[in-house]
Amino acid sequence: MWKSLTKNDNSEMVIALAGQPNCGKSTIFNAVAGFKVNTGNFSGTTVSYTETEVYIGGRTVRLIDLPGTYSISANDVAERVARDYLLSGQVDVIINVVDSSLLSRSLELTLQLMEMNVPMVIGLNMIDDAQKKGMEIDIPALTSLTGLEAYPLIAVQGSGVHELFDAALKVSENSFHRVPPVYDRDVEECIARIEARYPSTLKERLRVDTRFVIIRLLEMDEEFEKLVSEVDGDFLEYVVENRRFLAEVHDWPESGVFASHRHALVLDLFEQVVAVRSRTGTSLSEKIDRFVINPVGGLAATVGVFFLMFAVSFWFGNLIAGLVEAPLESLGAFLMSHTSGYTAMLVSGVYDGFTAGVGIVLPYLVPLLVILSLLEDTGLLPRIAFMADGLLHRFGLHGKSVVPIIMGYGCNVPAIMAARNLEYERDRIITMLMVPFIACSARTVIILALAGKYLGAGYTTLIYLGNIAIALGVSSVFSRLSADVSPGIIMDVPPLRKPYLHVVMRKVWVRIQEFLLFAWPVIAISSIALAVFSYVGIDDVINRVLSPITTFILGLPSDLGITLFLGIFRKELTLIMLNSALNTTDVSTVLSSAQLLVLVVFTVLYIPCVATISTLWKEGGLKVALLSIALNTSIALVVAGSLAFLL
Amino acid sequence: MTLLELKEGDTAVISRVSGGKGVSARMAGLGLHAGKKVRVVRAAPFRGPLLIEDISSGARTMIGRGIASHVEILNEKR
């Protein structure tokens, strides 16, 4: 598996950003590579690695943004991604990013990375926060004690990033002189004993620093144990004997005895490099935080945020949609009067797609994205998790699922991936099955543009509440079916941070770009396809096939079959194709209020879109994907069908 | 005595984290080792988690009640 920890050929240099969660790795990545990956003020924003080529210091290097990990012995799927990459033998230089304001905790990982003996520099990020805490870091002392160069940074403002990368390039060229961590005498003796018996077969098989391998074994790293047992079982037994001995002597559990010694080293190092001045006063963000972590304040903040999210999107969306309606209509009239036959069909397809984007989707999408981005950047997500944990327990989940659930209101795809932060498979699967019920931005546009506009705020709120209730019901049923119970939440709560306008704008822009580049063409093509279909008569076939569902169960016009079918590809399509399918500019003249409600409820709940299904498949396997399709579709049919029956 | 028995505002020193390798590794990752002095900042409503502050660094972590009951502590004082 791991032939060696660094590669020996002269292909492109690989620099990996490694560090604990939420220390600013992705922010640094974006500062160098342009805005490519998402950032946010909570642990676990990044759950998969991203690589990009950057041109720095006169050469091209491959830069890798990794998920955060508290230690090399990864504890969840996202951390495993980081571990596997670091151990893959592809990395030439590690930039160990640390949150300077949490230096003692961060150094635990730094020492582990140092044990790998791969060229490395330290990026002391969030030096602004450290200063606010009254911390003074003696950087020359840190360098002389570890042999690693360290550079102060405020990544979110872009300061210090250049110096850090220059140093990273240099450390790979010149030889690398780390000062390897030296442990207590009895630990060192234990390592020496094991090293003396280190089999040469293992050295050939694993061209990795032997001391690193021994330390991994002393830390009960299962993967290394398995690898070593395949090569030399007796050696592994000898290591285990020594590990037990160490644990007994120190009266410590076998799994933690080595870490406890490293912890002692870290404390020692920390004391030598950090001086803390006492600080005065309470900052504004701390005052806000005190309010937010109060039961009353927290509840008010949570409810307020949700209210704001949908109310602002609705209000702003309606405003803009109303403003652009007239100009778009006159453009349409102009186009229709100047084209005929096939060209008219094409032009009207393109026109419909364009109108849908500008007039329907973007006005509602943009404010929603802004608010979601603010939620991510301020650090409110972990606080909502704190407030909601107790309630979620009643539905068999815990607070950590709040992050995927709220991200789901933006898009289900990253939300399902965010479930990688859950330590237990059971929690991860239940969360993955729950997320597709959350009304993503596409479905929110549908809710706001149909229910909000024609049925009013009351029904819209009911739809959202019903939606959440169904999602919680699903979680509750599955957690009862599952044999194990979740041990509960352990989650970092970073300080509240002020959001940066440029970050929010870039984040929103990336999502809009995605809409313009991928969704818009799909919409335009679908519009044209629909025009062609209706010209040739294929839409009739689809409508007739689906009519048992549309007319019999849901009591809707059979013409809607095609729009529901297209909605599987992109949920927005259902809304956008509505007018052309029904041949009207105002759906309320064709559909009754009851029918509109049934349509919205069904669209919100039925089959997840193609992108969501494929993500479920990748993250949870085919079974989870199929289960999710079956679950969503059957619940949609039952709920929307009963509404149609009752109303 | 365990962390769970503390009230808001109480401080204590962690003496041992039991409850399985996963739990203690996670706690250690967040800097909550034996010997660490912590303060209970707040207990969440509806039997939710405890918000724990590491006194030396000011770092905050939420810990579910089930896990808190596996964290043994020493010399509680207000």
Ligand SMILES: Nc1nc2c(ncn2[C@@H]2O[C@H](COP(=O)(O)OP(=O)(O)OP(=O)(O)O)[C@@H](O)[C@H]2O)c(=O)[nH]1
């Ligand atoms: N005050 C301050 N905030 C920063 C700094 N650098 C980044 N941030 C903020 O810290 C938060 C975390 O940044 P990310 O880049 O997402 O952190 P990460 O290390 O990629 O986190 P994970 O992907 O969760 O491991 C974001 O809200 C950033 O805006 C800094 O130097 N100072």
Ligand SMILES: [Mg+2]
């Ligand atoms: Mg990241």
